[in-house]
Amino acid sequence: MTAVGRALARLRGRSLRARMVLVHSLTLTAVCTAMAVATVLVQRYYLIRDLDQRVTDAAEHSQGGREHAPAGAKLGFLNERGQHTGTLAALMDGQKIATAEVVTDDGPRSLTAAQCAALDGIPADGTLRTRTVPGLGSYRLTAVSEDGTTMLAGLPVDGVQRMIDSLVAIEAGIAGVGLVLAGSVSAVAVRRQLRPLRRVAATAVEVSHAPLDRGEVSGLTRVPAPDTDAGTEVGQVGVALNRLIDHVEWSLSERQRAEEHMRRFLADASHELRTPLASIAGYAELMLTGVDSRKIEPELAWRRVSDQSARMTGLVEDLLLLARLEEGRPLEAAEVNLATLVGDAVWDARAAGADHHWQLVLRLDAPATVTGDPSRLHQVVANLLANARVHTPAGTRITVTVETADGHCAIRVRDDGPGVPADLLPTVFGRFTRGDASRSRAPGAAGGAGLGLAIAAAITQAHGGRVEVDSAPGRTEFTVTLPLADAVAAHISLMPS
Incomplete structure (x- = not known):
C-alpha cells in the first residue's frame, strides 16, 4: 500500500496522458503480481504435497526393506536401484537415532553424529516435519513404527525450493517483458485517444484569445464535428464547449444589441426633449427682452411655452409608461x-x-x-x-x-x-x-x-x-x-x- 501511495502521489503535477499510462501500468503490475504470487503459492502447495507423499511412501518402503534385508543390514534397502539422490533413512531407538544413512551420487553414506543429532526427537506418529540437517540442507521427514521398530525417512526440500525459485524468476521475466510491451501499447493508445481532447483544448484556448470586450462578437471557433460525438466522453466535452460558445456569442450579441438600442434610445429621447426645451427657452428669452419693448404679446409667448411644456410632459409620461410596462x-x-x-x-x-x-x-x-x-x-x-x-x-x-x-x-x-x-x-x-x-x-x-x-x-x-x-x-x-x-x-x- 505504501508503494501504491507513493506512485499515486507522483501522479500530481503530471500530464493527463502520463497519468493514464502510469495508472494503466500500475494496474497491470498489480494484476501480474497477484497472478504470479497465486501461481507460486499454488505450485508450492502441490510440490510440497507431492514431496510429502513421496516421503510417506519412502517411510513405508523402508519398513518393508528392513523386513527383507539380510541380517546386519538394517538400511540395506537404500542400495536398491531407483532410490533418489538425497533420500535419507534412519533406524530409531525411541526418539534417538540409532543409525542413519543418506543416498549420494556414490551410494549410501552414513550420517555424522551432528547430523544424527539434528534428527533426534521426532515422534513416530507419521506426521510430516521439516528439519535442517547440517551439510545436507532442509529435509521433509516422517517417522513410522511397526512391530516395535521405528524407521525415519526423509527427502530434501531444496529441489522443491529451486523449482519455485526458477518459477519466480521465469514469471518475473515474463511479467517484465509484458509490462514493457503493455506500457508501450498503452502510451500509444492513450496518445491517440487524447488527440480529440487536445483539439478541444486548442479550441478553448483560441476562443479565450478572442476580443470579446469590444466590437461585434461573431464567428467564434467551434469544436470540429468529428470531436463532438456524444457517444464518447471527449465528444460530450466538445458538445458542451460548443454550447457554451454558442451561449457566450448569443449573450454578447444580445448585450451589444441592447447597448446599441439604449444608445439610440437615449439619442432619440434627448433629441425629442431638446426641441420643446429649446422652444421654452426661446420664448422665455423673448418674453424677457420683448415684453417691455412691446415686440411680442405675453399671452402668445405664454401659450407657446405652455404648449411645449405639455408636449414635453406627454413625451416623458410616454417614456415612463414604456419603462413601467417593461418592468x-x-x-x-x-x-x-x-x-x-x-x-x-x-x-x-x-x-x-x-x-x-x-x-x-x-x-x-x-x-x-x-x-x-x-x-x-x-x-x-x-x-x-x-x-x-x-x-x-x-x-x-x-x-x-x-x-x-x-x-x-x-x-x-x-x-x-x-x-x-x-x-x-x-x-x-x-x-x-x-x-x-x-x-x-x-x-x-x-x-x-x-x-x-x-x-x-x-x-x-x-x-x-x-x-x-x-x-x-x-x-x-x-x-x-x-x-x-x-x-x-x-x-x-x-x-x-
Missing part, C-alpha cells in the same frame, strides 16, 4: 367590453378627424369581454386610430372591426391610405419610429415623437396579447388580438394606472 408592474384588472370601448374611441376619433370616413363593424360570436386595464386598452385603440388619421390624407376610409373567435377578441384598424414602406415594417413598433416620409401626414397635424405604436404594442403584450401589421399601397391593417376573459390566465402582468 412588468401589475395593472388594474377589470372586465372590459371591447365593443363598447372601441365604439367610444371611434366616436372620439371621428370628432378629431371629420375629414376621414369612419366605419365600425362588429362581428361577435361571443361577448367581447376581456380582463385588463380599461384606460390602457383605450389608449391602445386611440393610438392606432390616431396613427391612421394622422398618417393618411383627407378622404381616407378607416374601418374598425371588432370580432371574436376561438377564445380571442381581435380589433382591426384598416385604412386605404398610401401604406407603410416595406423597409419600415420591421421597426414600425419600435420607439421613435416615424413614417411621415412615406405616409402622408394630414395638413397641419403636429409631429409626434414616434412612441404611439410602441406604447400600443407594450400595453397589448402586458395584457397577454399581440399586435400585428399588414401593409401594402392602398391597404394598411393593424390587428390587436387579446384573450377573452374566460380564457385569460389567473395572473396578468400589468402595471398600475
